[in-house]
Amino acid sequence: METIAIIGTGRMGSLIARKIKDKYRILLVDKDIRRCGNLAKDIHSIATGNLEVIKDADYIILALPDRVIRDILPNINSFLKGHQIVINISTSTMKKDLLDKINYRQNLISVKIIGHYEEINLGEIPLIIIEETAKDEIKTKMIEIFSNIGIVLFGKEEDVEKVNTIAGEEAIKAAINIKKRLMEQNIKQEYWSIAIRNVASGTMKAFSSGDIGPFAKRVVEELEKKNSL
Ligand SMILES: NC(=O)C1=CN([C@@H]2O[C@H](COP(=O)(O)OP(=O)(O)OC[C@H]3O[C@@H](n4cnc5c(N)ncnc54)[C@H](OP(=O)(O)O)[C@@H]3O)[C@@H](O)[C@H]2O)C=CC1
Ligand SMILES: O=C(O)[C@@H]1CCC=N1
Numbered sequence: 001m002e003t004i005a006i007i008g009t010g011r012m013g014s015l016i017a018r019k020i021k022d023k024y025r026i027l028l029v030d031k032d033i034r035r036c037g038n039l040a041k042d043i044h045s046i047a048t049g050n051l052e053v054i055k056d057a058d059y060i061i062l063a064l065p066d067r068v069i070r071d072i073l074p075n076i077n078s079f080l081k082g083h084q085i086v087i088n089i090s091t092s093t094m095k096k097d098l099l100d101k102i103n104y105r106q107n108l109i110s111v112k113i114i115g116h117y118e119e120i121n122l123g124e125i126p127l128i129i130i131e132e133t134a135k136d137e138i139k140t141k142m143i144e145i146f147s148n149i150g151i152v153l154f155g156k157e158e159d160v161e162k163v164n165t166i167a168g169e170e171a172i173k174a175a176i177n178i179k180k181r182l183m184e185q186n187i188k189q190e191y192w193s194i195a196i197r198n199v200a201s202g203t204m205k206a207f208s209s210g211d212i213g214p215f216a217k218r219v220v221e222e223l224e225k226k227n228s229l
Pocket of ligand 1: 007008009010011012013029030031032035062063064065066068072089090091092113114115116117118
């Protein structure tokens with residue numbers, strides 16, 4: 001069994017760990033050792049706060065906030081070996097921004113996710129975009145790992161950043177507008193969250209799959225009449 005170290009066991013790191021735990025030996029690394037330990041207990045893996053553990057890994061997944069990735073690379077360099085593949089999943093940290101910080105630059109690969117951990121946890125399938133310029137043998141290994149998580153395609157990491165940024169920004173704008181309009185109508189605060197999480201997000205999903213109900217169809221017609229669609 002090959003070994004995968006996951007550095008950062010927050011939302012995405014823990015999701016990946018759970019999806020691949022039956023096929024790989026997993027080593028979990030996080031500065032929050034309690035969070036990491038609880039996950040390790042759940043999925044029968046090893047948890048530590050010590051980066052040295054990555055010595056034993058075939059693959060190292062960086063599931064860290066973008067602001068810390070560059071800073072952590074010099075700390076992992078001393079434990080890296082030439083055969084290990086380092087996988088960066090951070091949406092907004094590009095490979096070119098990391099190359100000056102890492103040993104064995106040829107072993108750094110971007111694998112980016114068009115998806116949101118909460119939706120993926122609920123069963124929505126994300127797209128996993130493997131850097132199209134990667135070597136064939138690395139691509140094959142990435143497909144083996146990431147097809148456990150979503151639909152794997154080859155592409156450009158910059159496109160993933162664009163997609164996640166536009167979708168994220170527009171979703172937040174919509175949530176803010178919903179809240180604002182409900183406030184103006186004196187609607188009780190406890191209704192807002194369900195309006196956003198359930199009605200709005202369900203309607204968006206139905207719209208994207210062409211499966212809207214009669215009520216939402218009327219909304220679409222009204223919007224078309226007003227020419228705002
Ligand atoms: N969330 C999502 O839906 C998606 C996330 N991604 C990408 O995944 C990456 C991780 O995001 P996400 O899981 O949401 O973030 P989280 O904040 O949930 O998880 C990051 C984890 O890394 C830990 N951490 C921070 N600094 C260090 C460090 N120096 N050493 C070890 N562990 C550290 C954090 O601990 P602490 O909380 O204590 O700081 C936290 O447990 C991001 O780059 C993001 O772009 C991509 C697609 C979707
Ligand atoms: O960190 C990210 O890229 C994502 C995409 C959707 C939500 N968070």
